[in-house]
Amino acid sequence: xxxxxxxxxxxxxxxxxxxxxxxxxxxxxxxxxxxxxxxxxxxxxxxxxxxxxxxxxxxxxxxxxxxxxxxxxxxxxxxxxxxxxxxxxxxxxxxxxxxxxxxxxxxxxxxxxxxxxxxxxxxxxxxxxxxxxxxxxxxxxxxxxxxxxxxxxxxxxxxxxxxxxxxxxxxxxxxxxxxxxxxxxxxxxxxxxxxxxxxxxxxxxxx
Amino acid sequence: xxxxxxxxxxxxxxxxxxxxxxxxxxxxxxxxxxxxxxxxxxxxxxxxxxxxxxxxxxxxxxxxxxxxxxxxxxxxxxxxxxxxxxxxxxxxxxxxxxxxxxxxxxxxxxxxxxxxxxxxxxxxxxxxxxxxxxxxxxxxxxxxxxxxxxxxxxxxxxxxxxxxxxxxxxxxxxxxxxxxxxxxxxxxxxxxxxxxxxxxxxxxxxx
DNA sequence: GAACTTTTTTGCAGTCACTGCAAGTTTGCA
DNA sequence: TGCAAACTTGCAGTGACTGCAAAAAAGTTC
Numbered sequence: 001x002x003x004x005x006x007x008x009x010x011x012x013x014x015x016x017x018x019x020x021x022x023x024x025x026x027x028x029x030x031x032x033x034x035x036x037x038x039x040x041x042x043x044x045x046x047x048x049x050x051x052x053x054x055x056x057x058x059x060x061x062x063x064x065x066x067x068x069x070x071x072x073x074x075x076x077x078x079x080x081x082x083x084x085x086x087x088x089x090x091x092x093x094x095x096x097x098x099x100x101x102x103x104x105x106x107x108x109x110x111x112x113x114x115x116x117x118x119x120x121x122x123x124x125x126x127x128x129x130x131x132x133x134x135x136x137x138x139x140x141x142x143x144x145x146x147x148x149x150x151x152x153x154x155x156x157x158x159x160x161x162x163x164x165x166x167x168x169x170x171x172x173x174x175x176x177x178x179x180x181x182x183x184x185x186x187x188x189x190x191x192x193x194x195x196x197x198x199x200x201x202x203x204x205x206x207x
Numbered sequence: 208x209x210x211x212x213x214x215x216x217x218x219x220x221x222x223x224x225x226x227x228x229x230x231x232x233x234x235x236x237x238x239x240x241x242x243x244x245x246x247x248x249x250x251x252x253x254x255x256x257x258x259x260x261x262x263x264x265x266x267x268x269x270x271x272x273x274x275x276x277x278x279x280x281x282x283x284x285x286x287x288x289x290x291x292x293x294x295x296x297x298x299x300x301x302x303x304x305x306x307x308x309x310x311x312x313x314x315x316x317x318x319x320x321x322x323x324x325x326x327x328x329x330x331x332x333x334x335x336x337x338x339x340x341x342x343x344x345x346x347x348x349x350x351x352x353x354x355x356x357x358x359x360x361x362x363x364x365x366x367x368x369x370x371x372x373x374x375x376x377x378x379x380x381x382x383x384x385x386x387x388x389x390x391x392x393x394x395x396x397x398x399x400x401x402x403x404x405x406x407x408x409x410x411x412x413x414x
Numbered sequence: 415g416a417a418c419t420t421t422t423t424t425g426c427a428g429t430c431a432c433t434g435c436a437a438g439t440t441t442g443c444a
Numbered sequence: 445t446g447c448a449a450a451c452t453t454g455c456a457g458t459g460a461c462t463g464c465a466a467a468a469a470a471g472t473t474c
Contacts, residue, residue, distance in 0.1 A: 008442085053433080196365050219469095261424095418472080
């Protein structure tokens with residue numbers, strides 16, 4: 001009775017995880033991140049505190065909704081592009097795909113998250129720190145595509161640049177969400193792609 | 208009796224801070240970061256636990272030796288370069304100056320830190336998160352130099368890229384310290400400067 | 415050097431994140 | 445129905461971190 005890919009158990013776990021994530025973000029947006037206790041979060045999601053920690057290693061992780069599947073999924077995506085695509089493009093597309101997918105499936109959640117991150121930008125950085133092994137995984141994938149040794153700087157730099165692009169885009173998006181997050185990320189990637197050595201033109205009125 | 212720039216008090220504070228930093232790094236290198244308690248650190252530095260927290264907001268900060276003066280100092284440096292220097296170069300030089308200065312004055316400490324960060328790369332990321340206001344300050348300085356509005360992506364991206372360059376350089380340095388840290392940072396900046404769109408050549412034997 | 419102000423240190427009590435362990439409960443499967 | 449594996453929970457404990465108010469320096473003034 002386990003064909004449809006999702007057992008009762010799996011569905012329940014998914015729901016619990018989502019409930020915890022949602023509760024964390026909602027409460028943090030309303031009361032301020034550090035005025036929210038894990039106890040409250042667990043209560044809102046209708047589970048015990050201990051269960052909260054079965055799902056997330058920390059409050060930070062819950063806020064950002066750290067998903068262990070993201071890393072592997074993106075690595076797979078990066079490697080799936082045909083060889084004619086540069087590592088840079090492959091990676092950029094993977095990031096964008098992930099973001100738009102995420103945003104499509106949980107836009108309201110991200111709007112709340114935005115509120116929180118507006119008040120505490122450091123949380124975004126901290127949250128990305130936990131994804132260290134994911135970064136390692138992605139860097140390996142990029143290295144393979146770029147035909148560079150594992151320990152070369154380029155893959156790490158590119159992957160980290162992706163994080164930065166995302167982070168900065170979110171920060172800017174938080175100040176003014178008339179721009180689409182995806183566009184901001186794209187713009188950031190463009191700057192990284194073209195090189196930071198020269199200052200970009202400042203288009204009045206545009207971004 | 209307060210002319211020579213440093214009163215007894217100032218000297219003592221400096222020494223205490225250094226002792227705490229040193230104790231944190233040393234113990235972490237020996238016993239592993241999370242097997243070290245603040246109590247032990249304080250004991251080794253011969254102060255109370257409460258005093259530890261008067262100097263550092265967290266254990267993380269003590270490990271990295273977060274210095275509140277670095278941000279302002281670098282911002283000043285960035286602005287001090289003549290107008291003929293590009294923002295990119297100004298920033299790159301400021302970062303390098305800071306690093307070599309730091310390394311010259313406390314090389315052994317950094318060698319110990321390396322040990323710790325080798326085992327827990329995420330700590331470096333986390334530590335940089337606390338420097339969020341510093342990043343803001345630096346971004347403003349860069350924006351001014353680049354004649355871009357405060358909220359443009361470029362300054363934030365450049366400053367964050369600097370953090371990344373440093374982080375990745377340290378990570379790589381930790382694996383093989385036959386290369387000078389400064390050279391690795393320079394290499395990273397070069398890649399960012401030239402643009403990540405194209406894959407760099409892989410020089411056999413070289414870096 | 416005594417009296418006074420300002421800074422720094424300290425102890426203490428308390429909150430909260432997070433962990434391991436040993437039940438208890440639920441779900442999957444035969 | 446009955447067993448095994450997966451999930452949840454409570455509990456006890458550790459340790460980071462904070463606010464507060466008193467003790468101890470250090471700097472200043474006469």
